Amino acid sequence: MPERRTHGWLLLGRACATASIITGHLIAALPQLLTRGGRARLADRAPRLLTALGPFFVKAGQLVSTRRDLLPERWCDALAELADEVRPPRRAAVARTLAAAGLADAFAEFEWEPVACGSIASVHRARLADGTEVAVKVQRDGIRPVLEADLRLALLGARVGRILPGMRDLPAEEMIGQLGSAVLHQLDFAAERDSLLLLRANLGAHTDLRIPAPVEEFCRPGVLTMEFVPDLGRFRPLGMTLERRQEVVRDVLRAVYRMLFVDGLVHCDLHPGNLCLDADGRVVVLDAGFVVRLPDPVRRSFAGFFLNMAQGNGPKCADIVLESAARLPEGLDREGFRAAVTELVDEAFGALSKDFELGAFAPRLFKLQRDFGVFAAAEFAFPLLSLLVLEGMIKEFDSEVDFQAEAVPVLMASFAKDVQVDAAAAPRGRA
Structure with missing residues (x-):
């Protein structure tokens, strides 16, 4: 009470x-x-x-x-x-959160001045008893x-x-x-720990991306402890050879496409602060607090939308948008919407693949949805929007990158996986 x-x-x-x-x-x-x-x-x-x-x-x-x-x-x-223009938390507030998590004396060294600070949590550099350097994400006291x-x-x-x-x-x-x-x-640090583990497991064998590993023993409600990645730099191509820039682009795209089309995961926060480069020029993905798991039907729909867009099948793209929408207005002009989306996809398909820009295509698609009163489900919009954010950063590394060509092998792997799953789930005929 x-x-x-x-x-x-x-x-x-x-x-x-x-x-x-x-x-x-x-x-x-x-x-x-x-x-x-x-x-x-x-x-x-x-x-x-x-x-x-x-x-x-x-x-x-x-x-x-x-x-x-x-x-x-x-x-x-x-x-x-x-x-997030916020003041660093007081030392006493951070200490209270650590104590509530049973970690008051867990670290041999702990830097009270955060290396990063947001409205929900601050990140501190620390050292374990065995000398291992770690990054400790501490939730703001009383924020929930x-x-x-x-x-x-x-x-x-x-x-x-x-x-x-x-x-x-x-x-x-x-x-x-x-x-x-x-x-x-984003307050659920246990879910963020699980997302880090899932991303590492899913992407480790397919890309060279570096994702900090959580330190399980020191992860508690309100506290997430991860390996510390030193000397992080901004996600910029400065000083890289053209060959290395192209390698970075392909690695990032393979990782994102695999997340979206195969694993059904969307890292919705891949802005320049969470996509970095380490001292060796390796791409580092930080902060898995806003990772969305797509329901399997949505994952399949989004993969189908992307493939049909690449193939110039506008009517099918329109149908996928309508089928996945969160809300459709009464009296929707379905044929008008299908015709408008088809015209948009035809224009994109008519351009050279390397000249295709999601940044030009997506706003026009979104405007069509607004004009016809078609409100997309967040689960469907988030993947497209995450690619939209990523495109600008990727173009800095390689303006000639072919987004669609890089997607095709991953899409094929996705559909092959789905065929196997469907075949395994189908009822077997009698002998």
Whole structure:
């Protein structure tokens, strides 16, 4: 009962603070709201508002910035500027989390000043008794009830927002529910440990990517201990030969395609901060807190969409989008949608494969979905969006990379695996 009362007071406090912040920003934006040109610039104010509201809204804004299938480009571009600009946690707060996890005296050395810091956790360099250097990810003390309270407030705001004309057809509650689940999932360090192990097992034999290994003995609720990778550099091709740049590109693409098409995993956070290079120029993948496991039907649908897109089969691509959609409007013009997607795929198929750009194709596909009221399921949108984020970084290494050609061998392996699984599951005829 006392815990429920505490959470009730926290929710009330967050509601009052949220209302005050939003009111202040609305008053400041009033001159813009009164002019057409000003209203168009409201998106530019969104990052400041979300930063003021707190970590849940910052994380949600970062995630929704990738949903270009739901929001206009201007809003996505503005929200993409959001960053976890937070103060390092106090030493006492980190010590409390370590003590609660039973790890107060587990490390021979522990650097209280974090090497990385976000709104959900901080990462500290430490040393085990045997001299092994490790990276210790420590969850912020008391962050879960704050995020849960903010999620409840965001859902309430979405329900109230239904009265606004521009919000009536937008599945705001579904979006916030998905985003909220994704944000809260990042608090599950046991799931992140399992994702690291799964990525290492699935990719180790197929790529040269380096994924830090969790140190099982020192992984507890709220604390994730991993091998420490020293001298990490930004994911940039500076100083590399053309041959080495091409090797890096192929290795990353093989890894991502295998995750998507064969293993059914999506690392939804492969931005430049989580994709690095070690001292030997080897690609390092960090932070598996936002790894989504695709349901098998979705994995198969996405692989089918990608292959049919590469083959220029627009009608089939359209059918896959419709079959996997989270919501379809009443009176949907299916033939109109199929014709529009077919035209888009035909244009892409007509270009040279190496000239194909997902960054040009995906926004047009997303706009078509918005225009026809077709809201994609997050499980289907996340893989496409993860490739979209990756494309820009990859092009820096090799502007001539053939995304589709690199995908074909992995797609073939995926379909071969599915055929074997289906054959094994099929009922056997009588002798």
